[in-house]
Amino acid sequence: MEPIESGLPPSDRLRIGDCLVILSSREVHAPGARRASRLTPKASGVLQVLARRAGEVVTRDELFAQVWPDTLPTNDVLTQAVTLLRKALSAGTGVRQGQDYIETIAKSGYRLVVPVAWEAEPVATATGHAADASGAPAVSGAGDPPPVAGGTRGRGRWTLAVLASAALLLCSAGLLAMMLWRAAPAGNALEAATADGVDVVGSPERPYRLITATRGMAAFPALSPDGALVVYADESEGGSTLRVQSTGSTTSAPLLDTPQGALDRFPAWSPDGREIAFARFHPDGGCEVLVIGATGGSARRATRCDGADMLSFSWMPDGRGLVFGSMTGALGAAGIRTLDLATGHWRTLDYARADDDFDYAPRYSPDGHQLAFVRNPQMGALWAMPAAGGRVRRITAGSAEMRGWGWLDDDGIVFGRRVDSESRLYRVDLRSGRLSDLGVDDAQSPSVARLGKVLVFVHSTPQFGLFRVPLDDPGRREQLFASSGRDAQPMIAPDGRQVVFTSNRSGASALWWGRPEHPDSLHPVEGLRPETRQSPDWSADSQQVLVSGRDPSGRPGIYEVTPEQGQWKRLPIPVDEPLQAVYGPSRDTLFVIAQDRGGTVELVLFDRSGGRWRRQGQVHGVSQVRYERHSARVLFTRLAEGGLWSADAALSPASIAELRGDVPSRWRFRAWAVGGDGAVGYLHQRPDCPVQLSRLDRPSASRCLDATAASTTNGFSIAPDGTAVYVALMLNEGNDIGVMPVPEPASRPLLGASKWLPWLGKVRS
Structure with missing residues (x-):
């Protein structure tokens, strides 16, 4: 093994004390642990920074700069990452929370206090044995035959060996294919709760977890671009204040002090994650849209409004302005408009709309090429158009009660929709128009991280x-x-x-x-x-x-x-x-x-x-x-x-x-x-x-x-x-914030194989 140095890692295997870390899979193999622990990408990044400077104190600011370079996270995010590292490194031992691995330096940062080294990766030889860096077999069998020198006899044996291997591979592939056709895959959490339809494995896991645990009504969650933080409105005791917390189960903290009698709602992160826009409604019926730093501080006014209902806005792709939906009242205007924050200049988009259409909750796609919105939210349908305006097209069919929406990617949207007595999350593909249920009940107000594959929503069970x-x-x-x-x-x-x-x-x-x-x-x-x-x-x-x-x-x-x-x-x-x-x-x-x-x-x-x-x-x-x-x-x-x-x-x-x-x-x-x-x-x-x-x-x-x-x-x-x-x-009450990975769209069968399933006795799932 060689000592660790700064720069790119020389291999994929990092030895931290008695633990082996596989960087590509973010797995920590601890002695005595029943299975490997999996790190989050941010926790893995923190570990690598500490490892490059093993034995030295790494300040919180240095860790923020290297692991979270494009955002302004809170201390809770770093604390959560270090806690996860300590649990993974101490798995299978009696060491409490990995304290013998990572030392906390009060009011400063952290230090890795165990030996650190890179391990050379095993190399496969032509014989199939693992070899060390010199090329010598890492494991040798005493009974292995000597290598065959050249000649016709050697080539013949080599040909027979290749043919035999090919036949063996074909038989294995056929057997595997038959097993796959006959075995019912565990395609969802319910099927995964049983083994072969005979034994009970456990209760099915939900695709999400709840991260708030307050008596208040959590509403209007907004996820930071990297998916690390969520800001939401805590509507307790008739008020509404903004709180921030990590997407882990840490305690939330107020973003700012809300004046007596005022209501702060509708938070929205800027594309770079440095600022949050929100609406403040005053007791006299007036309102204003404010912008504040993601770490708090003083808020500045972006525009005034008259407290009219159904105010909606989000950020423009370049972060220099906000886009507003239709607004009523003396300070409002029909249709979708943009506001330049530096100059205060309004620009009305030119697009197809009727005089009595009310366009709500406009949001730009991640690539900035499309703008989608809800037209007439009382009826409920999603529409989209080019970012600069022009021709509009309807995305969702039918009339429904929409309960929030967000972009999953440039071609996919997730939205909450009330069906019967509950609201559920659905995904719609803009290219095909295909609609799919995400399997999350009692859910509404989804928000998706622009950079991370994370989704938060309001889990409502009142x-x-x-x-x-x-x-x-x-x-x-x-x-x-x-x-x-x-x-x-x-x-x-x-x-x-x-x-x-x-x-x-x-x-x-x-x-x-x-x-x-x-x-x-x-x-x-x-x-x-x-x-x-x-x-x-x-x-x-x-x-x-x-x-x-x-x-x-x-x-x-x-x-x-x-x-x-x-x-x-x-x-x-x-x-x-x-x-x-x-x-x-x-x-x-x-x-x-x-x-x-x-x-x-x-x-x-x-x-x-x-x-x-x-x-x-x-x-x-x-x-x-x-x-x-x-x-x-x-x-x-x-x-x-x-x-x-x-x-x-x-x-x-x-x-x-x-x-x-x-x-x-x-x-x-x-x-x-x-x-x-x-x-x-x-x-x-x-x-x-x-x-x-x-x-x-x-x-x-x-x-x-x-x-x-x-x-x-x-x-x-x-x-x-x-x-x-x-x-x-x-x-x-029953409102909490839920977090889950962004679900991948369902894969389509290759080469039209699905049409052969009935003939093969395979039931479509």
């Missing part, structure tokens, strides 16, 4: 229960039906004696019916898959409800349900994609929100009497609709702007009028309801009350329904007599 809250005394609220699942959208019938709601209490999302006064009447409507994005709507006689849902193939539809009997049927509404339907003045009159193949959304009035569906009127760009029977008017919200609108029952253009210009906001476009007396209630948040009920139809005193728990935003109802509210309230 529990919601249904409550009846008396308006004269909200403190006397009562839970309707006990549950350990997620109950949502309680819709009280006009007769005041029945309620339908959606829930996953039985393990899968379903529509449930029951009488609040008789809890034992509760039962699910079998075979129906409700779409929890839209609330059910009762008929005037309290006999039937209209429910948006999906068939077994995933196609959206509107279903007419008789919930007490558990009967339902799909309505043949003549539209491309029906999103919501409510009853009008009669059971044969329906108001339907639908989206066509081009992405256009409109509210359509249908008359279905006589078995025919006839259009009677329409309004463009509607996101949510209710029919108010007390005054025979239609109330609705719009895609392009906040506020509440009304029209007569015929949807005549002259009758359309704006009732409120500020609320409901786009984020809470479903959090409003109509009472039997015509009252219009709106659920929103205040700093001192997360569940505040206000009247939208006329000024009146608002009420705090619950000062401690949050509510769902996808539907509630008001008692017919206006004395109570039926709402889903959170019973237990």
Whole structure:
């Protein structure tokens, strides 16, 4: 062995005391350990720096400069790497955490205190034996025959040996191929939990791990370019502050101090990892976008905003500016714009969009050539265009509730999408349009490291229960039906004696019916898959409800349900994609929100009497609709702007009028309801009350329904007599940050081999 020197490593094998480190595979072979330990790339880099200066003190700054040259990591990242090294080097011994290998020098750095040397790599000879650097066999057999000198006899033996070896290889290859065809590979964690389908190996491992362990609600995670750090909003006790931690399970630290009453949200790392942009919302309704160093310090203002809902922005590829989605309010503008941070100059991108399109969460691809965004997030679809603007194209089909997205690479996107009662992560290939489920449930808000193959997301598993809250005394609220699942959208019938709601209490999302006064009447409507994005709507006689849902193939539809009997049927509404339907003045009159193949959304009035569906009127760009029977008017919200609108029952253009210009906001476009007396209630948040009920139809005193728990935003109802509210309230929080490797796309069978699988008796996986 030779002493270690600076510069490039002379071999792949590094001897650290009694341990052998294989640099190419980042494996540490410790004496007495049952198996080799695997280092992370950063931990391996730290070890190599310490090894080159064995016996010397290497400061933290020197390690940061050599192992993390393009970022500004925190001390926690280095501490985590050293901890991993100590565990690997001490594996199989009684040495606690490898203290005899790496010494911590207080307030300075670290020192490697064991002998360090490079080992020469074994060299294979023509005989197949390992040889040392001189070429001599490292292991010799006493019974090996002497080498054959030249001649015909030697060549003949050599030829026979080659032929025999070739025959042996062919037989081995055939046997291996047969074994591969007959053996079912462990293609996922569930299959890996058993051995040959006979023995239990263990519980299947999740593809992710959770790195936060706080009582707060973790939201809006953003991953640093190298994947080492994550910044997120900690929304505890009605506030929202930014915290930073490594992607290991270390304790987080605040990025900065948030002023009293303000909310800091939507963090975004700069491409070089040195700065973080974020939004600060002030109690007076104003807001500003700020930029701060990744290690903290003073924040500087990038631009002002007016606190309007659905603010979105991210960094430009060169790090010199930010790109913003559509913004409302006096300081906003329609369409996607860029902001130069040095000059404060705005530039509006020129691309195809309709006047009422709202383009949200724009982000550039890693190579900077494409710009993708969510168009009309109330409907939910991903679109993309060239980075400089121009022609747009739709990436995802159908209408869904999007829950965040990010670029995986230049041709792949990961996004969260709500399906039934949960949000899952999906991958879409931009070239083929192929969509695949990543196998991560209860996941949303994904963020991907630009340089590292790491993904973080919000793992959300809150529990919601249904409550009846008396308006004269909200403190006397009562839970309707006990549950350990997620109950949502309680819709009280006009007769005041029945309620339908959606829930996953039985393990899968379903529509449930029951009488609040008789809890034992509760039962699910079998075979129906409700779409929890839209609330059910009762008929005037309290006999039937209209429910948006999906068939077994995933196609959206509107279903007419008789919930007490558990009967339902799909309505043949003549539209491309029906999103919501409510009853009008009669059971044969329906108001339907639908989206066509081009992405256009409109509210359509249908008359279905006589078995025919006839259009009677329409309004463009509607996101949510209710029919108010007390005054025979239609109330609705719009895609392009906040506020509440009304029209007569015929949807005549002259009758359309704006009732409120500020609320409901786009984020809470479903959090409003109509009472039997015509009252219009709106659920929103205040700093001192997360569940505040206000009247939208006329000024009146608002009420705090619950000062401690949050509510769902996808539907509630008001008692017919206006004395109570039926709402889903959170019973237990369940938001954490999860981290996982970026999953590789599924490989395609070579040479069309998949078509032969049935003939060979191989079942497709």
